Amino acid sequence: MEVYDCLKLENQLCFPLYACAKEIVKVYKPYLDQFDLTYTQYITLMVLWEHNEMNVKELGKYLYLDSGTLTPVLKKLESKGYIERKRSKTDERNLRIQITENGNALKKQVIEIPQKVGRCVNLEEEEAMQLYKILYKVLHSLTLEKPH
Amino acid sequence: MEVYDCLKLENQLCFPLYACAKEIVKVYKPYLDQFDLTYTQYITLMVLWEHNEMNVKELGKYLYLDSGTLTPVLKKLESKGYIERKRSKTDERNLRIQITENGNALKKQVIEIPQKVGRCVNLEEEEAMQLYKILYKVLHSLTLEKPH
DNA sequence: TATAATTAAATTGTAAGCAATTTAATTTAT
DNA sequence: ATAAATTAAATTGCTTACAATTTAATTATA
Numbered sequence: 001m002e003v004y005d006c007l008k009l010e011n012q013l014c015f016p017l018y019a020c021a022k023e024i025v026k027v028y029k030p031y032l033d034q035f036d037l038t039y040t041q042y043i044t045l046m047v048l049w050e051h052n053e054m055n056v057k058e059l060g061k062y063l064y065l066d067s068g069t070l071t072p073v074l075k076k077l078e079s080k081g082y083i084e085r086k087r088s089k090t091d092e093r094n095l096r097i098q099i100t101e102n103g104n105a106l107k108k109q110v111i112e113i114p115q116k117v118g119r120c121v122n123l124e125e126e127e128a129m130q131l132y133k134i135l136y137k138v139l140h141s142l143t144l145e146k147p148h
Numbered sequence: 149m150e151v152y153d154c155l156k157l158e159n160q161l162c163f164p165l166y167a168c169a170k171e172i173v174k175v176y177k178p179y180l181d182q183f184d185l186t187y188t189q190y191i192t193l194m195v196l197w198e199h200n201e202m203n204v205k206e207l208g209k210y211l212y213l214d215s216g217t218l219t220p221v222l223k224k225l226e227s228k229g230y231i232e233r234k235r236s237k238t239d240e241r242n243l244r245i246q247i248t249e250n251g252n253a254l255k256k257q258v259i260e261i262p263q264k265v266g267r268c269v270n271l272e273e274e275e276a277m278q279l280y281k282i283l284y285k286v287l288h289s290l291t292l293e294k295p296h
Numbered sequence: 297t298a299t300a301a302t303t304a305a306a307t308t309g310t311a312a313g314c315a316a317t318t319t320a321a322t323t324t325a326t
Numbered sequence: 327a328t329a330a331a332t333t334a335a336a337t338t339g340c341t342t343a344c345a346a347t348t349t350a351a352t353t354a355t356a
Contacts, residue, residue, distance in 0.1 A: 006262040007255060009194045009210060013276055014172045014265065016283035018187075019212040021169035022313080023290045024162045029315095039166075040342065046157045057304060062157060064167040067305050069343050076341090093304040093351050107155060114154040117162065122289035123282065128161055131282045134275050135164035141270035142171045170343080177345095188312065205334060215335050217313050224311090241321050241334040 027120045031113045035106065036080070040065075040073050042110070048083060048099040049107050055094045064143070082106060175268045179261045183254065184228070188213075188221050190258070196231060196247040197255050203242045212291070230254060 009015055025039045032042055047062045048054065056067050056074070063070070074097060077083045082103035088094035123131070157163055173187045180190055195210045196202065204215050204222070211218070222245060225231045230251035236242035271279070 004197070004255060004259065007194055007259060008198055009191060012191075012194075012262065013269070013280055014169075014176070015191060016280065016287055017165065017172060018169045018191075020283045020287045020290075021162075021166045022212060023287060024165060026314085027290065028162070038341065043157060043160075043163060043166075046155055046160075049152070050156055055304080056306095064170060065342090066344065068307080068345080071306055072341080091304085091352070095305065107152060111152065111155060114160065120290065121161070121286055123286060127282050127285070130278055131286075132161055132164065134271065134279045135168045137275070138269055138271060138279075139164055139168045139171060142168075142175065142268065174344085186311065203334080204336095213312090214314065216315080216337080219336055220311080239322070239334085243335065 024117070024121065027117050028113070031110075031116055035110060037110075038073075040069075041077055042113075044070070044073055044077060045082060045099070045103060045106065048097065048103065052104075053096060053098045055088070055096055057094075059097060064139075077103075172265070172269065175265050176261070179258075179264055183258060185258075186221075188217075189225055192218070192221055192225060193230060193247070193251065193254065196245065196251065200252075201244060201246040203236070203244055205242075207245060212287075225251075 005011055028039050028042070032039060037045070043063060044059065047059055056070055060066055060070055065073075074083065074085060074095075078085050082100055084098050084100055086096050086098070088096050121128075153159055176187050176190070180187060185193070191211060192207065195207055204218055208214055208218055213221075222231065222233060222243075226233050230248060232246050232248055234244050234246070236244050269276075
């Protein structure tokens with residue numbers, strides 16, 4: 001034990017979080033590639049499958065992303081025909097994002113992905129639950145802006 | 149409960165991992181800004197503080213990053229005078245990365261950062277341990293190339 | 297009502313991050 | 327010894343990600 005142990009990579013909690021997140025996103029890749037989707041596009045669609053209409057700000061709260069990241073993602077999804085971007089009539093500052101018919105149809109096609117990815121993540125049910133719980137505890141304590 | 153519940157954002161395990169990792173990196177930002185370091189530069193230095201010499205490939209194994217990501221990061225750290233990049237004499241394909249005196253001096257200056265960040269992450273000791281253990285379990289099961 | 301403040305998206309600039317390819321050096325096989 | 331295969335880094339092209347700024351619309355205030 002010495003003073004600089006706290007600066008060793010193996011003693012960090014953030015590092016495995018950072019590395020793990022990246023590695024799991026890589027597991028999604030081959031499955032998402034089949035639908036020409038990136039992980040960011042996929043989680044964006046997830047929110048829209050559930051809510052089907054929403055402005056950029058709200059979407060960003062769910063996804064922990066800002067307009068700087070979302071604008072190009074949404075333009076891409078629009079160009080693929082999965083969403084529509086329309087200024088709100090009542091307040092032109094708001095951009096209403098809505099899922100299209102094609103966007104909704106995708107839902108049926110990707111439904112196997114969560115299970116397939118889940119099988120690659122070698123965790124007991126119990127551990128997965130713990131992980132989920134702890135991650136949201138951290139997330140909420142860091143942001144204090146719970147989307148729900 | 150319906151068929152598409154598995155496609156709801158709140159039922160994903162990867163999403164809070166992804167979001168949490170990003171949010172924690174943001175917590176580092178103000179502390180790292182003081183030293184004009186990014187998170188990636190910081191964890192790169194961590195490995196070099198511990199090993200002080202290493203080639204790009206090895207470094208990448210510790211950090212879960214490839215040369216495409218590391219090359220520009222290392223050039224940046226070199227331009228700041230924290231590391232040196234030298235081709236190996238015995239095998240010119242290898243680029244030896246070594247920490248400089250200035251690079252080592254930084255260690256003393258950033259030593260408070262882990263504690264400061266730790267205080268922002270609202271977890272019990274027990275939970276932090278669980279999180280750490282589970283994350284490495286996933287990480288190792290996903291990559292199968294344990295750096296240690 | 298005119299002005300100021302606020303708000304939502306978009307834009308700009310910079311740094312990751314990664315797949316795929318390229319380049320150069322080294323090793324293996326013929 | 328030469329050709330083929332392998333290896334390490336660098337490069338290319340594309341997508342995120344985010345801080346900071348800008349633009350345009352709306353709301354609050356003087």
